[in-house]
Amino acid sequence: MQDRPANASLDTSLALHKFGVGQPVRRKEDETLLRGKGRYTDDCNLPGQFYAVMVRSPHPHGIIRGIGTEAAKAMPGVCAIYTGADLTAAGYAPFSSGLPLKSRDGTPLKQTHHGALATDKVRFVGDPVACVIAKTLAQARDAAEAVELDIEPLPAVTDAEAALQPGAPQLYDHIENNVALDYHFGDTAAVNAAFAAAAHVTTLDIENTRVAAVPMEPRVGLASYDQQNGRYTIQLPTQGVSGNRNTLAKLLGVAADKVRVLTGQVGGSFGMKNISYPEYICILHAAKALGRPVKWTDERSTSFLSDSQGRGQQIRAELALDAGGRFLAIRLSGTGNLGAQITGVAPLPLSLNTGKNIGSVYRTPLLAVDIKCVVTNVTLMGAYRGAGRPEANYFLERLIDRAADEMGIDRLTLRKRNFIKPTQMPFTACSGVTYDSGDFAGVFGQALELSDYDGFTKRKKEARKSGKLRGIAVGSYLEVTAPPSAELGKIVFEKDGTVRLITGTLDYGQGHATPFAQVLSTFLGVPFERIRLEQGDSDVVHTGNGTGGSRSITASGMAIVEASQKVIAKGKIAAAHLLETAEADIEFEGGRFTVAGTDRSIGIMDLAQRLRGADLPDGVPGSLDVDHTADGAPSAFPNGCHVAEVEIDPDTGTTRVVRYTAVNDFGTIVNPMIVAGQLHGGVAQGIGQALMEKVSYNADGQPITGSLQDYALPRAEDIPLMTVGDHPVPAKTNPLGTKGCGEAGCAGSLATIVNAALDALKDYDVTTLDMPLTPEKVWRAIHEAKTKTAARRVA
Numbered sequence: 120m121q122d123r124p125a126n127a128s129l130d131t132s133l134a135l136h137k138f139g140v141g142q143p144v145r146r147k148e149d150e151t152l153l154r155g156k157g158r159y160t161d162d163c164n165l166p167g168q169f170y171a172v173m174v175r176s177p178h179p180h181g182i183i184r185g186i187g188t189e190a191a192k193a194m195p196g197v198c199a200i201y202t203g204a205d206l207t208a209a210g211y212a213p214f215s216s217g218l219p220l221k222s223r224d225g226t227p228l229k230q231t232h233h234g235a236l237a238t239d240k241v242r243f244v245g246d247p248v249a250c251v252i253a254k255t256l257a258q259a260r261d262a263a264e265a266v267e268l269d270i271e272p273l274p275a276v277t278d279a280e281a282a283l284q285p286g287a288p289q290l291y292d293h294i295e296n297n298v299a300l301d302y303h304f305g306d307t308a309a310v311n312a313a314f315a316a317a318a319h320v321t322t323l324d325i326e327n328t329r330v331a332a333v334p335m336e337p338r339v340g341l342a343s344y345d346q347q348n349g350r351y352t353i354q355l356p357t358q359g360v361s362g363n364r365n366t367l368a369k370l371l372g373v374a375a376d377k378v379r380v381l382t383g384q385v386g387g388s389f390g391m392k393n394i395s396y397p398e399y400i401c402i403l404h405a406a407k408a409l410g411r412p413v414k415w416t417d418e419r420s421t422s423f424l425s426d427s428q429g430r431g432q433q434i435r436a437e438l439a440l441d442a443g444g445r446f447l448a449i450r451l452s453g454t455g456n457l458g459a460q461i462t463g464v465a466p467l468p469l470s471l472n473t474g475k476n477i478g479s480v481y482r483t484p485l486l487a488v489d490i491k492c493v494v495t496n497v498t499l500m501g502a503y504r505g506a507g508r509p510e511a512n513y514f515l516e517r518l519i520d521r522a523a524d525e526m527g528i529d530r531l532t533l534r535k536r537n538f539i540k541p542t543q544m545p546f547t548a549c550s551g552v553t554y555d556s557g558d559f560a561g562v563f564g565q566a567l568e569l570s571d572y573d574g575f576t577k578r579k580k581e582a583r584k585s586g587k588l589r590g591i592a593v594g595s596y597l598e599v600t601a602p603p604s605a606e607l608g609k610i611v612f613e614k615d616g617t618v619r620l621i622t623g624t625l626d627y628g629q630g631h632a633t634p635f636a637q638v639l640s641t642f643l644g645v646p647f648e649r650i651r652l653e654q655g656d657s658d659v660v661h662t663g664n665g666t667g668g669s670r671s672i673t674a675s676g677m678a679i680v681e682a683s684q685k686v687i688a689k690g691k692i693a694a695a696h697l698l699e700t701a702e703a704d705i706e707f708e709g710g711r712f713t714v715a716g717t718d719r720s721i722g723i724m725d726l727a728q729r730l731r732g733a734d735l736p737d738g739v740p741g742s743l744d745v746d747h748t749a750d751g752a753p754s755a756f757p758n759g760c761h762v763a764e765v766e767i768d769p770d771t772g773t774t775r776v777v778r779y780t781a782v783n784d785f786g787t788i789v790n791p792m793i794v795a796g797q798l799h800g801g802v803a804q805g806i807g808q809a810l811m812e813k814v815s816y817n818a819d820g821q822p823i824t825g826s827l828q829d830y831a832l833p834r835a836e837d838i839p840l841m842t843v844g845d846h847p848v849p850a851k852t853n854p855l856g857t858k859g860c861g862e863a864g865c866a867g868s869l870a871t872i873v874n875a876a877l878d879a880l881k882d883y884d885v886t887t888l889d890m891p892l893t894p895e896k897v898w899r900a901i902h903e904a905k906t907k908t909a910a911r912r913v914a
């Protein structure tokens with residue numbers, strides 16, 4: 120890996136500070152985790168706890184005629200069995216999505232309003248219908264197998280386009296034609312006129328395959344209930360405790376302060392753990408009803424059935440160009456597969472986020488997006504790393520390569536011709552979003568240089584000698600990160616000389632403790648090693664929107680900077696009192712408050728201790744503690760250019776990524792080592808989707824990728840060494856100048872890898888393939904092309 124240091128946007132010598140912004144400081148938690156000392160939810164237990172096991176539907180669609188529980192209830196150790204009727208009687212609210220999305224006719228998103236347990240119908244394999252509680256896990260499993268389900272099967276539909284056809288099975292009476300959202304954006308008349316006047320139009324029908332999140336840690340919940348104060352507590356892996364507390368409180372029908380959410384270490388999520396699930400309501404209900412803690416731990420096989428999945432679109436993508444290859448308009452239409460239930464942000468990646476990100480780094484003037492979000496008899500859909508951003512970049516970069524081939528224009532030249540220029544910033548894209556900064560051509564040029572693009576021809580010839588096909592592709596991307604939302608920046612100076620930093624994002628693998636401490640240490644001069652990050656207790660983290668949308672360093676960073684400024688303001692008042700001078704004479708730098716023009720000073724840590732318990736006059740703060748909520752930074756626009764090279768064995772169809780280069784503009788980089796790691800992880804997931812991952816169902820609606828024997832994931836041998844470069848242009852919309860990096864690897868890799876494979880297959884005149892590029896699919900494409908060529912020769 121090659122890393123190039125980022126230039127900090129701060130006008131100080133911060134990079135010289137060992138633990139300051141811009142330094143590759145090792146992650147604080149690594150020693151704990153690598154030694155196996157992490158504390159995940161399944162490591163937690165409470166005295167006297169019972170165990171829960173879910174009973175799930177084996178049918179993708181059907182009417183519930185009866186649920187027989189009597190025999191199961193009589194089995195050893197069984198404490199209770201709950202069905203949908205029990206939870207309905209308890210008065211819990213249905214699951215829904217809070218998104219204010221509207222269809223083209225102005226009607227709001229149609230909700231599925233499903234309960235934690237099905238009552239009338241089941242709508243996908245894995246739909247929970249009962250929850251068994253027993254004294255031991257083994258007893259709960261045995262009893263769950265004894266629950267008798269009487270379900271009358273109904274026809275099922277798993278494909279979104281098929282669900283739109285006349286006569287297709289209808290999942291909900293109130294969702295006509297299975298369309299929950301008929302999303303539209305853009306001036307259709309203007310876009311159609313641009314296409315009519317275009318010198319060339321490129322059209323591609325593209326499948327963006329549905330994928331499973333598959334984090335290392337499955338979902339887990341440990342629920343308890345305090346009868347005296349009527350308060351629920353649940354430990355579970357999340358992406359943010361305060362947001363999940365609010366959602367659970369709404370579902371339970373209680374005030375937010377009656378729910379406490381605790382999260383320890385989290386073994387990955389990628390968007391999947393940022394919503395509430397039926398199992399959590401079941402075990403909270405059981406804990407209250409039985410007066411005992413209740414624990415539920417998912418298994419890998421049921422994770423494939425019950426965890427929210429990602430992507431899942433069938434899109435017709437069109438690009439209109441003038442005779443010189445300048446982009447005139449983009450048109451997207453098609454479907455997004457919501458699955459059987461709508462919750463969280465499910466429709467967002469399929470609709471608004473796709474449209475918001477499709478403009479990318481190019482100055483395309485017009486855009487129209489028409490996507491129907493459809494319910495089907497498959498597992499629910501949700502956010503997955505990028506949540507619409509990789510999808511949009513994939514569609515556009517596929518279009519650009521195809522347009523270049525069709526028009527006879529070099530692929531690089533076509534991109535350069537359409538880049539937004541730095542002098543055009545701020546630039547309002549066709550999506551309506553205004554970019555504040557960026558040097559897209561500069562990023563592009565650096566990527567070509569680092570990847571040795573000019574040397575590809577030689578490498579291709581060498582590959583041919585060994586019987587391999589070699590291809591290369593260059594792809595730019597831009598992401599619109601999550602919109603602004605309130606974020607907590609709380610700083611507490613403790614008696615033991617440590618500083619507690621509390622913020623509402625949550626680390627589920629990103630390594631927040633280190634860069635957040637770097638920011639605080641930089642701005643307050645607090646010793647890095649004394650800073651402790653706290654994110655996992657909703658009683659402490661009262662505000663925050665969690666981690667998602669590449670927002671953490673921007674949102675929490677802004678809150679930390681603003682909170683630091685408030686600490687300094689309080690410190691100047693206190694220091695002025697202790698140093699017997701006017702507040703206006705106090706200066707602050709490098710962690711010390713100094714009387715201007717003198718050598719009289721006091722360090723911030725000493726000042727915090729001196730104030731503790733001191734007899735102070737009115738107006739002098741008794742501590743430097745600050746509890747601050749920032750309004751939230753606007754969306755930022757991380758961008759970059761990735762270059763992928765692949766080799767294909769034409770005899771087997773096996774495709775390998777053999778070289779990978781990524782140059783990115785993440786604005787100010789707080790910790791380049793952590794940023795590089797985030798980039799590597801995103802690219803690895805992109806390789807997985809591009810080459811092997813796809814959630815699949817048979818004609819009857821049964822999942823056929825229900826385990827790691829059937830659902831392929833990339834292994835270490837599938838991931839090449841990566842060359843990583845930075846081309847930072849600090850954002851102008853937040854005090855650190857950061858842009859976010861967590862989802863960029865996915866955004867840049869999908870199209871780059873697929874386009875590289877198609878470049879390698881040009882010898883066989885293979886012009887399009889959908890992900891995943893499995894050996895079978897590639898082999899068939901090669902041999903079908905050979906057959907056609909042979910037939911033409913005979914003719």
